[in-house]
Amino acid sequence: MDNSLSYRRDPADALLSCALEDLTLLYHRRSGQTHMVISPVPELLDRMADGATVTAQALHDRLAQDFDLGPADEALAEIATHLYALAALGLVRPA
Amino acid sequence: MNHALTLRIGPATFRIGAAWPQPIAQLQRLYAAYPDVTGQVADFTVRLQPTSMVRRWVRPSIFITGDHGLADAAPMSLSHGLLAAEMGMNLQMALGWRRHLLLHASSVEKDGCVLVMTGESGSGKSTLAALLGERGWRFMGDEFALLDLDSGAILPFPRLVSLKNRAIDVVADTVGQAHMGPLLAATAKGDIRHMVPRADAVARMGEGAMPALLLFPRFGHAPDIRPVGQGEIFMRLTQASTNYVALGEPAFVALTRFVRDVPARAIDFPTGEDAIAMVERLWEERA
Numbered sequence: 001m002d003n004s005l006s007y008r009r010d011p012a013d014a015l016l017s018c019a020l021e022d023l024t025l026l027y028h029r030r031s032g033q034t035h036m037v038i039s040p041v042p043e044l045l046d047r048m049a050d051g052a053t054v055t056a057q058a059l060h061d062r063l064a065q066d067f068d069l070g071p072a073d074e075a076l077a078e079i080a081t082h083l084y085a086l087a088a089l090g091l092v093r094p095a
Numbered sequence: 096m097n098h099a100l101t102l103r104i105g106p107a108t109f110r111i112g113a114a115w116p117q118p119i120a121q122l123q124r125l126y127a128a129y130p131d132v133t134g135q136v137a138d139f140t141v142r143l144q145p146t147s148m149v150r151r152w153v154r155p156s157i158f159i160t161g162d163h164g165l166a167d168a169a170p171m172s173l174s175h176g177l178l179a180a181e182m183g184m185n186l187q188m189a190l191g192w193r194r195h196l197l198l199h200a201s202s203v204e205k206d207g208c209v210l211v212m213t214g215e216s217g218s219g220k221s222t223l224a225a226l227l228g229e230r231g232w233r234f235m236g237d238e239f240a241l242l243d244l245d246s247g248a249i250l251p252f253p254r255l256v257s258l259k260n261r262a263i264d265v266v267a268d269t270v271g272q273a274h275m276g277p278l279l280a281a282t283a284k285g286d287i288r289h290m291v292p293r294a295d296a297v298a299r300m301g302e303g304a305m306p307a308l309l310l311f312p313r314f315g316h317a318p319d320i321r322p323v324g325q326g327e328i329f330m331r332l333t334q335a336s337t338n339y340v341a342l343g344e345p346a347f348v349a350l351t352r353f354v355r356d357v358p359a360r361a362i363d364f365p366t367g368e369d370a371i372a373m374v375e376r377l378w379e380e381r382a
Contacts, residue, residue, distance in 0.1 A: 021325045032344075
C-alpha cells in the first residue's frame, strides 16, 4: 500500500452515524448505502472531519495523540489499507 | 377482470380482480368483517389472471400480477386461488409500499405496547401471533409490521393469518372451524390454511402503538432464551425489510432508533405452549 497517497473527506459525502454497542453504522447520503464498521474506522473518519487533505502518515500522527498504536510501520500500513478501502466505498476521496 | 372486490387492511387498500369467481368469493367470506370500502380508490391492484387463454378453462392456472409483479412468478392452481390473492397483496406491499418501513414480522399488542416477532418462514412467528391473539393480546399482523418513520410506532396490517402444516391443527383447535378458511393442500410451502383475526384486531386496525419487545422465535428446538447483539439485530431487520433501501435516510433513522430502544431476545421452543409461557415471562420482565 502506498503510504504517500492523500485523501480527504468531502462535505458531499457527509455521513450519518449511529453507534450500536461495539459497531458503528454509517449512512452515506450520496449513495444511500449503510455501512457497518468497527474500530478503527470511526476514529479514522473522526480525525478527517475537518476536510483537510491527509496522508496515512499524517493520520497516524493524529491518532497517535490519543491511542497507543504500537509499531509505527504496522500501524501505518494498516491505516493506508483502511484509507484505500474507504476510498473504494466512496466515504473518502483521493486528494 | 370479471370478478373483483376492494379490501382495506390496516392503512392499505387493495382492489383484487380475478378471471374466476372462486377466489373472490372466498375472500368475501373470510374478509366479511373488514370495512366496506367498495368504490374507494385503492392503493394497489392485484390481478389473478390465466397464464394463457386456454388455462382459463382447462386445468385453470393463475398468474399473479398487479401494479407490481414478478415476471417469473410460478403459476398456481385455481384451487389455491385464495393463497394467490394473499400472495398478490403481499407482493404489492413488499414492492410498492413507501409510507412505512416494512418489516417481515408478526406483531401483537398488550397494555398499549407492541411485541414484534421476526424470522424466516417456519420460525413460528405467525402461529405465535395467532395464539397470542386468542389469549388476551391484540393481533396486529402475521406478515408485515409497519414501522412509522416519524413516531417509531408499529402499525397493524392484520390480514388473514397464513398457517402452515402442523400449525394448522394447533390453531384450528383453538379458534374453531368457523374462523378458518379452506385447506389449501400441497402448495409450494406445504399445506396452508388461513385464519380470520378476531373482531377486535379488525376494529382497531388503524391503531398503532410503540414497540416494547422484539423476539426472534425459532420453532422445533429445545427451550432457550439468548440475548442478541444490536449489530446483529440491525442486520437481520434490514434483511427482513423489503423497503429499507428504497426509503433511504428516514429508514436508517427509524430503524436505528428501533434497535437502540427496543430490547430483543432470540427464543427457541419445542411447542406453542412453551413459546407462549416464554413470551409471557419475557413480557413481564421486559422493563
